[in-house]
Amino acid sequence: MTSDEKSDRILITSALPYLHGIPHLGNIITSVLPADVYYRFQRLKGKNALYICGSDSHGTMHEVEAEKKGMETEDLVYGNHEVVRELFKKLNLDFSYYDITDSEENRNITYRIFVALDENGYIKEKEMKLPYCRNCEQFLADRWIEGECPVCGGLARGDQCDDCSALLSPEEIIDPYCVHCGKRQIEFRKSKHLFFQLQEFEEWLRDWVKDKTGNKLTKSETYSWLDEGLDERCISRDSEWGFKIPKEGYEDKVFYVWFDAVIGYIGATVNWAKENDKDWEDWWFDRKTELVQFMGKDNIPFHTIIFPSMLKGTNENWNLADRIMAGGFLLSKDVKFSKSRGKGLNLESALEVRGSEYWRYVLMALYPRNSDMMFSWNTFIEKVNNELTDSFGNYIHRVLKFVADNFDGKLPEAELGPDDEEFLKSVRNKISEIEISIEKFKFKEALREIIKISSLGNQYFQEKKPWETIKSNREECERTLFACASTVKSLAILIEPFLPSVSEKIWGFLNLDGDVHREDWERAKKMDLTGVEIAEPKPMFEKIKRDEIPEFGAEGIEEGGENLISFDEFQEMDLRIGEIETVEPIEGSDKLYKLEIDLGEETKQSVAGLKGTYSPEELEGMEVPVLANLEPSELMGVESECMILAAVVDEKPVLLKPDKKVKAGAEIK
Ligand SMILES: [Zn+2]
Ligand SMILES: [Zn+2]
Structure with a gap:
């Protein structure tokens, strides 16, 4: 289908944030925020746009955390959901609907898709050896088993080590114990589980996905998965928290969290339609609706491989994505990103430094479209x-x-x-x-x-x-x-x-x-401002200084050594004595002058904050040290090609003069 056959309906989704801790800026920058920008743009373009997202709420991690805190899993999860929803509101995200995957409607859609896949032969049973606690008389899924990490000796939690992040199989954990009862009475027993036959979609996917990716990153990641060869994927878990599997012999198992998470886009659309008296099927079955999905690069295979295969396998003609767009990671030497409240930089602590619009601007100006991006306070x-x-x-x-x-x-x-x-x-x-x-x-x-x-x-x-x-x-x-x-x-x-x-x-x-x-x-x-009366404007932004910003576990800065520059770096600086030729005030600025500076072989323009401290008469003819090869920048719409160096006392500049008269352009070493 070509795009001109599409209607004006466009469905935009953002990867569903996993409800664990405070949202990470690295997730925001590739999912909810670009999706919001894109949605708002489509709305201005006159499209019938819908923006769907929600909290990914299942998984054993929540059960373990709730038990440790002595809470009901449901209370913990819905509490976290409210925290995330409030933070997203503060970031001015304009979802058409922000849902939670633990909804009745999502359960219904999950069952519908599962039953169809099962009937079409894409779900198979297989025996697995899994950890079982003799004391609790139950299987221990994922995070319910802990012990010593065979790699680093740290705390291994189920399928991953907390300390070194190594991916583990439960059988590798040394001296394991049950998280429920704390006892070391674990044995490995055989148990039947359900597997989605993902590998059967490999050939179809190769062809389908080729024009669906929004950038190189998404495409290369997808094809590297396909080239490695797809494998069946387990969709069931021994757990209480989640959607019970509607199949004989599986009454005590729930769907593995990823299975109903991706279906959450549909569940949320159903909920939106119910509340707004609309038909959700227009958005998921009408071929004229365009579907655009945003996510971080760690989420690519769920959107380019697994979810489309699940929908395809139902033989029900679901709409599949038209464009899938993943961004890279956000990295930093300046700050430690953290999902824990009160530790490191996350959405909550970021919004305490500056309001939503500052962050929306800086994050989108760093959007990691094809590669990872560096965040720094500078x-x-x-x-x-x-x-x-x-x-x-x-x-x-x-x-x-x-x-x-x-x-x-x-x-x-x-x-x-x-x-x-x-x-x-x-x-x-x-x-x-x-x-x-x-x-x-x-x-x-x-x-x-x-x-x-x-x-x-x-x-x-x-x-x-x-x-x-x-x-x-x-x-x-x-x-x-x-x-x-x-x-x-x-x-x-x-x-x-x-x-x-x-x-x-x-x-x-x-x-x-x-x-x-x-x-x-x-x-x-258009030029359509007729009879407009303008109100007295107020400044919309406030500049920020380095000392207004808390440290957030700035590893590089604490070490100190990172701030040293090499002699080579010093030599790259072209420092010279310049003679100020002309000085002109810049309209609308209390501080800035535009100056022409004679640097010997050339004359360069500089914008400097000397107004209010020095008069043009004082400055003209003065010799000052200048950094002559600074990257040009623009201040108040005027280009600055070099920088005058000065001491700063009480936030005011004090100019430095050579000991005796020197020739303009003299080198400083
Ligand atoms: Zn136990
Ligand atoms: Zn480890």
């Missing part, structure tokens, strides 16, 4: 301070503030001149690029283009000097502000998928009608 600070605050936030603020202050808030309407048209055309080109990027899941690139629009705006504002034309050429000033305000409106729409509450604020400053979350994406390209 990156966080740079993105928040330079991109969000200085470029994006500053542009919107200076434009709206100018209209509020100089036109009494009433946005003038003006016939545009060729310069203004040129500026708006370059903005429209960027909008098209942003659309294409989001469709290809290139979220990082889309955000970069949005920030570029704000720096184009800053540049245009700077060149047009409305603070001068307001006195000398009012008509031109009106044209400038009309073009700028239109771009602010465009940015409000473009940023909505990424930073929904920021978008709402801008919409509010512009006093525009309607709900920006349900605007038409095309409106970002």
Whole structure:
């Protein structure tokens, strides 16, 4: 089926977070967050979009934890579910429905799929040797058996070692004991279990999956599974917590957690449909519905191999995914990510450092589309301070503030001149690029283009000097502000998928009608601000300093040694004496000057925070040390190509001068 035969219905799912601890930023960045951005984008594009997710709630891990805490498993699980749901709300995730896999509807769908697979011969019985506690008279599934790890001597819990993460089979555990009773009366007994015949789908999968992956990472991971050869997979467990298996002889067993977890997407859709008086089958059986699934790379085989095979094996014509998109891991030397409350960086502690929009921005600007990405506080600070605050936030603020202050808030309407048209055309080109990027899941690139629009705006504002034309050429000033305000409106729409509450604020400053979350994406390209009255804007972002951020088990920093640089690294720095030639204030900034600096063979431009401490007259002709080969950056829409070095005393710069007059460009060693 080609995409133009699809209707406007699009179902978007995010991998279901496993209900254990506080959500990990590494999970957020590849699942719930990109799915939310993509969903919001599709909604602005006018699609009938549905965003489904929920908590993955079964598994013996919960039973073990509940017993240790002396709680009912159900109370523990539903308590965790509420914690996760609240945190997701704080992150502004706009699920159409956030469910839990332990629902009646999910049980019904799980039974329906299991019965069909069984009837079609894809479920087989097999005997396994499993740990059995003679004292408790029961089999011990997965985490119910603990002991010494044969690899590291640490605590082995069922199928995995807690200390070294080695994957284990229970028979390998040294001196094992039963977690229920603590007794070492374990023997290995034969027991019958059910196996899904996954290997039978191998050939079909090879062909089906070839155009279903959203990126190289998902594709290569899938084919490496297929190339290794598929094996049957156990779907039953000796456990109380989960869906009982509806088959004779299996009354005391439940489905293995992964089996009903992937079906949870369907169960959640059924629940959404019930509550909204809709037909869920439109979303799972109508071929015209598009299905797009997001996840982290550790979840790829469940979505590209196992789930489609389960649905295919029913012979029921379920809709299968159209595009499957997995992202890489989020790594860091700066922080220890942790799922435990109060330890390390996770969604809860992150939101205590800064609110949702800061995290939504930084995480999506680091979206690990084809490879793992590094998180560091320097990156966080740079993105928040330079991109969000200085470029994006500053542009919107200076434009709206100018209209509020100089036109009494009433946005003038003006016939545009060729310069203004040129500026708006370059903005429209960027909008098209942003659309294409989001469709290809290139979220990082889309955000970069949005920030570029704000720096184009800053540049245009700077060149047009409305603070001068307001006195000398009012008509031109009106044209400038009309073009700028239109771009602010465009940015409000473009940023909505990424930073929904920021978008709402801008919409509010512009006093525009309607709900920006349900605007038409095309409106970002239109000039339609007629009779708009602009409210006094408030700054939307606040810069962050390193000392405002707690440590979160920063291993690299604690060791200290990591902060040393090599002599080679030092030699890469081009340090020279420069002579300041010209100094110009930057409109709208209390601190920044634009300076031209003579570096001997060349002259470079620098933006420096010297205003308020030094006057232009004091600076002109002064000799200062300069880092001449710093990567260019942009501050308030003005490019900075080098950096003046200064001492900082009470947060104010104190310039350094050579002992005697030297030639501009003299090397510093
Ligand atoms: Zn026992
Ligand atoms: Zn170990």
